[in-house]
Amino acid sequence: MQLIVKVITPNGVDVDVKADSVSVSTELGEIEILPGHRPLISILSPGCMVLKEKDKIASYIIDQGFVRVVNDTVLIITDEMLSTKDVDARAIDAAVKRATQALEDARNNRSALDPMEIERLEAKVKYHMAQKLLLDK
Numbered sequence: 810m811q812l813i814v815k816v817i818t819p820n821g822v823d824v825d826v827k828a829d830s831v832s833v834s835t836e837l838g839e840i841e842i843l844p845g846h847r848p849l850i851s852i853l854s855p856g857c858m859v860l861k862e863k864d865k866i867a868s869y870i871i872d873q874g875f876v877r878v879v880n881d882t883v884l885i886i887t888d889e890m891l892s893t894k895d896v897d898a899r900a901i902d903a904a905v906k907r908a909t910q911a912l913e914d915a916r917n918n919r920s921a922l923d924p925m926e927i928e929r930l931e932a933k934v935k936y937h938m939a940q941k942l943l944l945d946k
Contacts, residue, residue: 810844814860816871816885823890824860824869831883832859833876834939842876842883849878853887855936867892872936889936905937 814831816824831842834856842849853874860867874887912930 810881811862812842812844813882814885815883816858816869816887816890818887818890824885826860826862828860828862830859830861832857832861833871833885835876842878844881846878846881849876851876853885855932856939858885858890870936870939873932901937905934908933908937 811827811829812831814824814826814828815822829844833840833842834854835851836854837851839856840851853871853876855872856870858869858871860869870891871885871887872889874885876886877884908930912927912934915927915930
């Protein structure tokens with residue numbers, strides 16, 4: 810038995826595959842979903858998504874979003890997703906630097922940004938750092 814895995818971003822359905830397992834980062838930590846998993850809805854944290862099928866492993870970087878598991882179907886809705894093949898170390902370093910600077914500016918001038926904007930900037934830093942960590946593996 811396998812899982813049906815669908816990943817939806819603002820661009821549409823980016824992944825629609827069968828897999829033996831799926832690992833994702835949630836607000837409560839890393840989880841691995843296997844066939845027969847209990848129904849689940851959880852908030853995703855920016856991080857790595859790993860799909861395993863027999864001897865094949867595919868890794869992606871996903872942004873914040875949601876995961877739902879029902880009847881061996883895993884639906885992931887996320888703001889952004891990248892294949893590890895598409896990750897560019899220099900672009901990540903530049904993005905981390907920009908996001909970190911914007912976050913620092915926001916923290917120093919809290920009246921200029923609302924708390925939701927600061928939270929969004931923090932999530933972007935986490936997303937770019939997840940890319941960097943995956944490259945360093």
